[in-house]
Amino acid sequence: MIKRLDLPPYTIDPQKHSRYDERQTVFMRRFWDRKASFYGKEFRENVGEIIACDSPGYSRLDFARILAAWTVHDCFSDAFSWKRLGQVDPSMIKLGKHPVPDPALMSKQVKETARMYGADLVGICELNPKWVYSHDRSGDPIEIPGEYKYAIVMGIAMDKEAVMTSPAFPSAVATGLGYSRMAFTIACLAQFIRNLRYSAIPMGNDTALSIPLAIDAGLGQLGRNGLLITPGYGPCVRICKVFTDLPLKLDRPIDFGMAETCKDCNKCATACEVRAISFEREPSYEVACPSNNEGILRWAVNADRCYEFWVENGAACSNCIATCPYTHRSAT
Numbered sequence: 001m002i003k004r005l006d007l008p009p010y011t012i013d014p015q016k017h018s019r020y021d022e023r024q025t026v027f028m029r030r031f032w033d034r035k036a037s038f039y040g041k042e043f044r045e046n047v048g049e050i051i052a053c054d055s056p057g058y059s060r061l062d063f064a065r066i067l068a069a070w071t072v073h074d075c076f077s078d079a080f081s082w083k084r085l086g087q088v089d090p091s092m093i094k095l096g097k098h099p100v101p102d103p104a105l106m107s108k109q110v111k112e113t114a115r116m117y118g119a120d121l122v123g124i125c126e127l128n129p130k131w132v133y134s135h136d137r138s139g140d141p142i143e144i145p146g147e148y149k150y151a152i153v154m155g156i157a158m159d160k161e162a163v164m165t166s167p168a169f170p171s172a173v174a175t176g177l178g179y180s181r182m183a184f185t186i187a188c189l190a191q192f193i194r195n196l197r198y199s200a201i202p203m204g205n206d207t208a209l210s211i212p213l214a215i216d217a218g219l220g221q222l223g224r225n226g227l228l229i230t231p232g233y234g235p236c237v238r239i240c241k242v243f244t245d246l247p248l249k250l251d252r253p254i255d256f257g258m259a260e261t262c263k264d265c266n267k268c269a270t271a272c273e274v275r276a277i278s279f280e281r282e283p284s285y286e287v288a289c290p291s292n293n294e295g296i297l298r299w300a301v302n303a304d305r306c307y308e309f310w311v312e313n314g315a316a317c318s319n320c321i322a323t324c325p326y327t328h329r330s331a332t
Helices: 026-032 047-052 060-069 071-075 090-095 103-116 169-195 210-216 258-265 267-271 303-313 325-329
Strands: 121-126 150-157 200-203 237-244
Touching: 026 303, 047 060, 060 071, 060 169, 071 169, 103 121, 103 150, 103 169, 121 210, 150 169, 150 210, 169 200, 169 237, 210 237
Parallel strands: none
Antiparallel strands: 121 150, 150 237, 200 237
């Protein structure tokens, strides 16, 4: 049973919590954190040796598919632009700014549009500044202008059958396709909003934390594996979002019992080959590695161990997604 809540189902200690610095992610720490075991290591650097072992699911063709799956995400940088792409159509100038007398109706129309462009889940929340990164990966401070009051948060479902092959290469193909579909979806939705003469900032993993925004927007809850768990797709989704000043009606957070389920399940923790996921029954404020932010009640995931396994594996791992009971309940 899904319950609609007045407040998000997470607990923050304001004395310890602060905005997260994107440079603290394992993907950025490999460039500057000399204390990290993975310093200077690209997780695909051993792929030649891995392919040479001729193991099922680790072929040259499989790896070529991974790289190709990321094409739209990696080559379409304009998808993440804060500014309009191309020139405004003359007809849009004549029409002027679209009036929004009914934010609830506008929200319905935005969700319909997002689904047209590829979103499987869509929710809307107030933009909470504490989920915006303090600095981007280049070290520049991030400040979102005050007029951006809303976050449209979208879930892109991944190919469940491909994810089930994890940690073999086909599961990483599903990940890459998820990110490329994200880039396409946010670019189109941002342009749709700009065509109505409002502002839009599209983003994937950049600019702000996706999971807490998705929770605020009512898409799901945080799981033991550190991922968003949705009622319909489990954790088998990728998250993207668009910030906007377009007047919208907010969705409410949900509770469908994930916290209690995760206390007794442990399937993701058991499936993790490097014990990066906690077996503790109760969540806590303890952190597991430098890439965890302080002040959040949760099961902290050791991202360092996770990335070390990616280096060993030659590709991203999705074991914690593949073994989640909610993934198996999904219709994809």
